[in-house]
Amino acid sequence: MRYTPHAFPTLGAIALKKGSALLLIAAAVLAGLLVTETGASPNSVTCEGYPQARVFVEAQTWWRTTPGMSGTDFGHVHAGACIPERETLSANTELDVRIMLHDNPGQLEMFELVYHGADYETDVEFRQTPPFTCPNPGTCERWLQVPIDLSLFNHAGLQELRFRAFVDTPNGNVMIASLDWQVYIE
Numbered sequence: 001m002r003y004t005p006h007a008f009p010t011l012g013a014i015a016l017k018k019g020s021a022l023l024l025i026a027a028a029v030l031a032g033l034l035v036t037e038t039g040a041s042p043n044s045v046t047c048e049g050y051p052q053a054r055v056f057v058e059a060q061t062w063w064r065t066t067p068g069m070s071g072t073d074f075g076h077v078h079a080g081a082c083i084p085e086r087e088t089l090s091a092n093t094e095l096d097v098r099i100m101l102h103d104n105p106g107q108l109e110m111f112e113l114v115y116h117g118a119d120y121e122t123d124v125e126f127r128q129t130p131p132f133t134c135p136n137p138g139t140c141e142r143w144l145q146v147p148i149d150l151s152l153f154n155h156a157g158l159q160e161l162r163f164r165a166f167v168d169t170p171n172g173n174v175m176i177a178s179l180d181w182q183v184y185i186e
Contacts, residue, residue, distance in 0.1 A: 044096035044143065047082035051093060054082035058098075059179040063169070072171060075103030075136070079111075079165040079177040081146075086158075090186040095146040099132060099165050102139045106167040106175060107131035111144055115152045116160040116180075122152050131168075153185045 042049035047056055058080030065071045078100035084093070099108055109131045115122040126146060134140035146163070153159050160182050167175040 042082070042096070044082055044098070050082060050084070051091075052084045052087040052089070054084050054087070056080060056082050057085070057179060057181070059177045061167075061175045061177045063175060072169070073103075074106060074169050074175065075101065077101055077104055077106075077108070077165055077167045077175050077177045079163060079179060081163070081179075083161075083179075083181050084183055085181045086183065088184040088186060089148065089150060092150055093148050095144075095148060095163070097144040097146050097163060098141055099144060100139065100141045101132065101134040101167070103137045104134060104167060104175075105136040106169040107133045108142070108165055108167050110166045111146070112164045112166070113146055113148070114160075114162040114164065115154075116162060117153065117155050120154045122154075124149075124152065150185060156185050158182055159185050 040049055045056060047054040058078050060076055060078050062076040063072060063074040065073045079097060080100075081095045081097040083095070095113075097111065099111065101108065108128050110128060111126040113124045113126070115124070126144065128142075132140075132142045148161070160180055162178060162180040164176055164178045167177075169175060
């Protein structure tokens with residue numbers, strides 16, 4: 001085996017001209033900004049970054065004992081999301097839904113998205129396996145990615161969506177947090 005020494009070029013031979021180097025750096029920085037802007041996930045609390053305008057809305061169900069009466073106190077359940085209220089949907093999209101249990105001894109076993117029009121109602125169930133529970137007392141949250149499938153609307157135009165979170169309580173009852181809104185379907 002024979003060793004062959006390599007000549008190292010001088011810095012002057014490999015250096016870029018100042019103008020080319022600055023242009024290359026500017027292009028790299030701009031490309032990094034564009035990748036960050038378009039590649040970022042939507043913010044599911046501030047509602048920024050979704051393909052249409054959205055606003056965060058939340059439904060809550062509270063079961064409290066009435067003062068001076070006997071009964072149960074099963075805390076409450078929240079179901080909230082950035083919804084496209086009265087926005088136009090022309091392609092399938094997703095909802096990032098936040099479910100929160102607060103001082104609630106129950107368990108969320110099912111979440112449901114309902115497609116509704118004047119002459120139809122289509123329920124799509126999302127079973128929670130395992131069920132979502134929270135130490136009592138305490139506050140816990142779970143995020144669900146819920147697809148909106150435009151083929152489940154029977155008509156174009158102004159239609160309704162509804163989501164429901166079902167929490168089974170220890171005494172056999174069910175707490176339901178439900179939220180309705182309207183969208184235009186193309």
